Amino acid sequence: xxxxxxxxxxxxxxxxxxxxxxxxxxxxxxxxxxxxxxxxxxxxxxxxxxxxxxxxxxxxxxxxxxxxxxxxxxxxxxxxxxxxxxxxxxxxxxxxxxxxxxxxxxxxxxxxxxxxxxxxxxxxxxxxxxxxxxxxxxxxxxxxxxxxxxxxxxxxxxxxxxxxxxxxxxxxxxxxxxxxxxxxxxxxxxxxxxxxxxxxxxxxxxxxxxxxxxxxxxxxxxxxxxxx
Amino acid sequence: xxxxxxxxxxxxxxxxxxxxxxxxxxxxxxxxxxxxxxxxxxxxxxxxxxxxxxxxxxxxxxxxxxxxxxxxxxxxxxxxxxxxxxxxxxxxxxxxxxxxxxxxxxxxxxxxxxxxxxxxxxxxxxxxxxxxxxxxxxxxxxxxxxxxxxxxxxxxxxxxxxxxxxxxxxxxxxxxxxxxxxxxxxxxxxxxxxxxxxxxxxxxxxxxx
Numbered sequence: 001x002x003x004x005x006x007x008x009x010x011x012x013x014x015x016x017x018x019x020x021x022x023x024x025x026x027x028x029x030x031x032x033x034x035x036x037x038x039x040x041x042x043x044x045x046x047x048x049x050x051x052x053x054x055x056x057x058x059x060x061x062x063x064x065x066x067x068x069x070x071x072x073x074x075x076x077x078x079x080x081x082x083x084x085x086x087x088x089x090x091x092x093x094x095x096x097x098x099x100x101x102x103x104x105x106x107x108x109x110x111x112x113x114x115x116x117x118x119x120x121x122x123x124x125x126x127x128x129x130x131x132x133x134x135x136x137x138x139x140x141x142x143x144x145x146x147x148x149x150x151x152x153x154x155x156x157x158x159x160x161x162x163x164x165x166x167x168x169x170x171x172x173x174x175x176x177x178x179x180x181x182x183x184x185x186x187x188x189x190x191x192x193x194x195x196x197x198x199x200x201x202x203x204x205x206x207x208x209x210x211x212x213x214x215x216x217x218x219x220x221x222x223x224x225x226x227x228x
Numbered sequence: 229x230x231x232x233x234x235x236x237x238x239x240x241x242x243x244x245x246x247x248x249x250x251x252x253x254x255x256x257x258x259x260x261x262x263x264x265x266x267x268x269x270x271x272x273x274x275x276x277x278x279x280x281x282x283x284x285x286x287x288x289x290x291x292x293x294x295x296x297x298x299x300x301x302x303x304x305x306x307x308x309x310x311x312x313x314x315x316x317x318x319x320x321x322x323x324x325x326x327x328x329x330x331x332x333x334x335x336x337x338x339x340x341x342x343x344x345x346x347x348x349x350x351x352x353x354x355x356x357x358x359x360x361x362x363x364x365x366x367x368x369x370x371x372x373x374x375x376x377x378x379x380x381x382x383x384x385x386x387x388x389x390x391x392x393x394x395x396x397x398x399x400x401x402x403x404x405x406x407x408x409x410x411x412x413x414x415x416x417x418x419x420x421x422x423x424x425x426x427x428x429x430x431x432x433x434x435x436x437x
Contacts, residue, residue, distance in 0.1 A: 002337045003308065009335045016323070016331040023322045084316025085332065088376075091282060092335040093308030099335070227285050 009094045010102035017106040027075075031068040031111045032118065038064040039122045054127035058187030061123055061136065062143070062180055065115050069144055070172060072111045073151035074158075074165040076103070081159050081225060090226055097215030100222060104152040104214070112144030128191065135190035135200070139183045142203040149214040150175050156221035160228045178206060230383040230413040231309070234260045234295055236281070241290035243273070243280050250276050253290070256434050260383075263406055263416040265424060268436030274419035275315065277436070278388050281417065282312050294384070308336070311382030313390055317373040321362035325353060325372050328361055333379035347375040351401065366393040374405065385409055387418040399424070 004012075021028045042060050043053055080086045080103075089099050119140055120133045128136065154172040158164030186199035236258045243251040250273040258264045266274050279285040281292055283303050292299045299306045319328050329344050348354040351371040356364060361372060370393045377385065385406070391399045403425050406416050410430050418424065425431050 004335060004337045008338065012331050012334050016320075016327075019327065019331075020320060020322055082316075083320065084314055084318035085320065087284060087312070087314055087316070088318045088332055089335065090284065091307045091310060091312050093304050093306075093310075094335055095304065 004094070006094055006098050009092070010098050013089075013099050013102040014106045017103055018110075021106075021110050028072075028110045031072045032114045034071055035064050035068040035115050036118065036122065038067070039126065043126065050127035054129075054191065057123060057126035057128045058132075058136075058184040058191065060126060061119055061128075061140075061187065062184040065119070065140055065144060066147065066176055066180055068115060069112060069147045070151065070169060072107070073148075073155050073172070074168055076107060076152060076155040077159045077222065077225075078155075081222075086222060086226055090223060096219035096222060100152065100156070100218040101149075101215045104148050104218070107152070108145055108148040112148055115144055116140045128187075131193075132187055132190040135196045136187050138200060139186045139196075139203060142200070142207045143179045143183045146179055146203070146207045146210050147172075147176060149210045153214055153217045153221065156218045156225065159222070160225035179203065182206075230260055230415075231295055234309075234383055234413075234415060235293075236384055236415055236417070237293040237296075238277075238281060239291050239293065241277070241280055241292070242288040243276055243285065244288055245273075245276060251280065251287075254434075254436075255290075258384075258415045258417055258432075260413045260415055261410055261430060262432060263410050263418070263425060263428065263430050264432050264434055266417065266419045266434045266436060267421060270421075272436045274436060275388055278312075278386050278417065278419055279314075282310060282386055283307070284312075309383045311377045311380040311385045313373055313377050313385070313387045315388055315392075317369045318376070319361045319369055319372060322360060324358050324360055325364065325375075326357045328372060329376055329379060333376045336380055339379060343379065344375075347378045348372075350378060350405075351375040352397070367395055367398055370394055371398060371401075374402065378405070383414055385414065385416040385418075387416065387420075389420060390418055391420065391422055391424060403428075 039060055090096055116137055119136055123136055151172050154168045158168045161167055182199040182202045186196040189196040238254060238256050241251050241254045254277060256264060266277060268274055276285060280287045283299060294306045318332060326344055330339060333339060345354060348357050351374050353368050353371050356368060361369060390402050406425060409416055
């Protein structure tokens with residue numbers, strides 16, 4: 001038997017989703033466009049005064065990142081479950097958790113990472129000083145990655161439910177609150193010249209917690225969804 | 229590749245679908261080199277039975293044994309031996325036929341391009357290999373799903389209505405594939421209401437009512 005290694009199987013899942021995204025790039029670009037639009041609407045709705053904007057910059061960036069990450073999550077597993085691919089994954093003899101984690105990782109690279117990359121530019125437009133760039137990037141890296149896994153658990157739980165998107169937001173948003181609080185706090189502290197180490201370490205702790213338990217929760221939830 | 233003395237055994241399986249007690253004490257045994265055909269009218273529970281055997285649905289009571297050991301608890305080892313062809317073809321419309329095989333059958337074992345071409349050729353769709361699967365006809369999609377089953381190199385085939393959408397040549401192809409599989413010592417279990425291998429010496433029937 002030439003059983004494929006788990007790493008090879010996970011890599012196949014990752015490459016497959018990249019290939020699919022390449023052919024459906026409009027769907028992938030949606031969260032990024034949403035992020036840019038929302039953050040540029042704030043100065044228009046409030047004030048163009050940079051000293052005023054600076055006070056809310058961290059919060060605006062984080063709320064927008066949170067919402068745009070949620071936007072893309074609902075459809076994460078849906079097509080795979082509907083066309084029967086997920087059944088085959090369950091029956092592939094490979095650990096399902098790893099395959100799902102690879103899928104979530106690809107989802108993060110396509111939807112989370114672009115937000116992180118573009119956020120310093122948007123931050124500057126909102127009056128974010130250069131000194132806070134590093135903190136913003138690190139906090140958003142940890143935050144969006146955690147959100148992708150959290151959202152993956154939520155999407156796996158609600159994929160079998162009709163109109164699951166409402167349920168998904170209700171499930172994921174409360175769990176995402178600590179991220180929002182610590183993330184925007186870290187950015188604000190960095191802007192005020194304090195050390196943001198505390199909230200960043202908490203973000204990292206939450207990330208590793210979610211990363212370690214996420215695959216187990218996702219595979220259990222998917223197995224239940226496939227049963228229906 | 230088929231383990232020595234492979235045997236699939238279902239013992240007194242009971243399963244419910246919603247409010248209906250659909251499988252009542254269903255038991256059967258399939259030995260290496262045998263083909264069990266599950267027949268019966270629509271809605272009698274053929275698909276449910278196959279999904280319970282695969283472990284996609286939980287049984288209310290009863291157990292499935294593979295090579296004498298209960299499948300529950302060792303499902304990854306069992307699934308590595310299992311090739312399942314369900315109602316959906318499990319294809320991605322945006323991927324080509326070749327990519328579909330590489331990304332799905334490749335999860336089970338490392339595949340070379342030659343093996344993929346051989347499977348496509350065997351199923352009569354080699355010339356469609358680079359077309360996105362959305363542009364294939366319903367029958368060609370089924371053939372592609374069959375190619376995936378071939379590449380799985382499984383000992384146990386579980387087929388749910390394998391000849392759906394296939395033309396006469398396609399039905400003959402399925403019959404040949406099952407024959408070859410069984411002659412290699414494999415096991416096959418199929419739900420079918422059409423004519424399928426009715427005169428084969430290895431055929432056994434499970435009539436569901």
